[in-house]
Amino acid sequence: MSNSFETIVVGLGAMGSCALAELARRGVRALGIDRFDPPHDRGSSHGGSRVIRLSYFEHPDYVPLLRRSYECFDRMSHDAGTTLRFETGLLVGGAAGNTAAAGMLRSAQLHDLEVTALDGAEVMRRFPQFAMPRDGDAVFERRGGFVRPEATIAAALEAAARDGARIERSSPVLSWGSDASGAWVETARGRFEASSLVLCGGAWMREILGADAPALQPTRETMVWIDDESDPAWQVGTHSNRMPVWLFDRGSEPAVYGIPRWPGMGSPTGLKVGLHGRGPAIELDSSGGSVDAVIDSEVVAQTLATVAHWLPSARARRVDAARHCLYTMSADSEFVLGLHPHLPRVAVACGFSGHGFKFAPVIGEVLADLAVSGNTALPIAFLAPTRQGAGWMGRG
Template sequence: MTAPHYDVIVAGVGAMGSAACWHLAKRGLRVLGLERFDLGHAMGSSHGLTRIIRLAYFEGSHYVPIVRRAHQLWQETGDAAGLKLLHVTGSLDLAPEGAGPVESSLQSCLDHGLAHEVLGHAEISRRFPAFQLPPGHLGLWQPDGGFVASEKAIYAHVGLAQSKGAEIRTGEPMLDWRPTADGGVIVRTERGNYSAGRLVITSGGWIADAVPALASQVKTVRQAIGWFTTRRPELFREGAFPVFILTVEEGNFYGFPLYEHPGFKLGGPHFGREPMDPRDPDRTPSPTQVRLIRECLARYIPDAAGDPLTVKGCVYTVSPDEGFVIDTVPGVPQAVFASACSGHGFKFASAIGEILADLSTDTKTPFDLSPFALARFDA
C-alpha cells in the first residue's frame, strides 16, 4: 500500500511546529503535523498561559532581528485568527550593576536602535512599587516588550494552518523516519507510514530521538513555574506592571502581569534546572525549585508572596552554550530542525516557524543563521 504523501511533514506541533505548519500551509503546500500529545499540552515547554517576549536581548544582539520579526508576526497572526496573542507591557531587566544582564540588554538596544531607559534603584521603586530590590540594582526598561498568550498562540497557528488545508494529528508521535532515494522522507507512526518531500522536526525534549547528532549536545531539564496569591493585585495588573527578568543572589527569575489567572506568575530559577528524562510523565517541579521561587517572592516581591495557587513543571532542552540550534540534519538536507532553545525560545516561535518554512522550500531567509548552526559545537 502506498504511503500517503505530503509536501512537508512537521513532527511536533508545539510553539514552533504549529507556526511552521501555518507558514507552510499558507504557501500552498500540503502539510501534515504530527503531535504526540493533545494540542496545547503541558508536557513540554509551550504551556503556562504566558511567555515573555523581550526585544532588549541580553543573550546576544544577534537574536534581535529575529525577535523583532517575531513581534510583528505575533500581532499579524493574532489579527488573522481574531485573537489577542501579543500583549505589550514593556519589559524590565533587573540586576546588580556590573552583573551583566542590564549592560548586555543595553548593548542590544544600542546595536539595533531600540527605545530604552536605564533606571536607577529609586526610579524602579517609584514606577514599580511591587519590587523591593537591593540598592545596587539597575533596570533596563524597553517599552515594546511584553508577553504572548502561549496556548492561544498554538491554537491560532493550528487553526490558521487547517484553514489552508493542513492536516493535524494529535496523539500520533513520529516513531522514526528515513530519507528516500528520491530525496524525500518516510515517516513512521503507530498508525502507519507517510511520505513527504521535506521533514521539519520540532519535537522539543524528544529531538535527540529524531536527530541523533544532537544526542551528545543537548540535555533535557525541568524548570518550575508557579502562580501565587497576591496581597495587592492592583500592583500587578496589566498596564501597571511589566514582564521582567530578575537577577538576584537566589538566581534568575522571570515574571508577568496578572493574566487570566488570579495568581502572580513567577518562573525560575533559570539556571536551577534539574535533569530529567522527557519520557517520565511526572512534570512536578522539585521542592527546591519551588522553595527558591517562594524565597525570591518573599524577599523582592513581597506583595505577591502568598500561598501557591498553581505550580507546574516545564521541560527545556538546553544546548552547551544556551543558544538555539536551527539547521538541516547532517547529510539529509531535506530534513530541517529547530531545538535546544534553552528556555528562551517561545517568543521567537512565530518567526522560527517562518524560517523553517523558508528552509523547507529553498527560500533564502533574511536572517543570519550561522550562530545557530549545529557545526559550531565541533569547533
C-alpha cells in the same frame, strides 16, 4: 487518503505549529504530526504566558528575528481574532554591573531600540512594589511584555487546517529517514512520505535524532502562581505604578522572573513566577510523565523566598498553584536551527533553552523556507547546527 506530501513537520509545539501554518499559508501540501494532542501541557509551551522582549541580553543577533516575530504575532492575532501579544513593559535589573541589564543596553545600542536605563533608586520610585540595591542597574523596555503560548499554538493549527494542512494528533513517530529522493516518517497509523522533513520535537529531539544529534539536555522547571489579592500594584493596567513583566539577574544563581495577572487569563491565576533554568536534568518517558512528577515543595518555597527578596509583599501572599514545564538546553544555551548537517532534506529546530517561545512565528517562517528551498534570507547563521557550540555528535 493520500500519505504523500511535500513537507512533513514532526512536533507541533511552538515551532512546529507555526511552521505548519506557514507552509500551508504558502500552499505547500503539508502534514503535521505530534505524539500528544496540541496545545498540551507535556512540553515547553504552556502556562498561560511567556515573556517577549526586543532588547535581547543573551545575544544581539537575535534582535532582527525578534522584530519579525513581533510582526508575525500581530498578524496571527489579527487573523485569529484574539490578542496573542501584550505590551506591559519589561523591567530587567539586578546588582550594579549585572550582565542582563548590560546586555539589554548593548542590544538596544546596536539596533536602535527604545529602552530606559535606571538605577535601583529610580526603579523603586517608579515601581514601589520592588526592592533593589539603590546603586543597582536596571533597564525598562516599553515594548516588552508577554505572549499566550496555548492560544498561539491553537491559532497556528487552526490556520494550518484552514489552509489545507493535515494534522495527525496523538501519533508518536516510530522511525523516520531521508535520502536523495526524499523523506519518510513511520507512525502506528502508517508510513508518510514527503520531499522534505522538519523536526522540532522539543524535549524529545534526542530520542528523535538518535546518535546523530546536537548535545541536548531536558530539564524540568517549576512555574508558581502567587495570589495577587486583587492588588493593583501586582497587575497589568494603566495606573502609574502598574506591574510590568520583570526579571532580576542574580549573577551565578538562576534569574527570577514574574508575569503579572492580566484580564481574561485562564487557570491558574495570579502572579506567575519562576527561577529560570533552576530545574534538574531529567530523562523523558514516552508518555511525558516527567512533567507530571510531584511538585517539590522545597523548590516552591525557594522560589517564593527569592521572589520576596525583590518583591517584599510576596512574603504575605499564598501560593495558588505550581506546574512543571520542560526546557531543552543546548550546549551553549543558544538555539539549534538550520538544515541537518548530514541530511539536506531535513530541517531541525531544537535546544531553545528556555527562551524560545517568543520567536515561534519567525522560526516557523525559517523552517518553511528551509523545507521549501533549502535556505532562508532570515539571519540564522549564528544558530547553525554546525557551529562548535551546538556540540553536534555523530558522523561527519
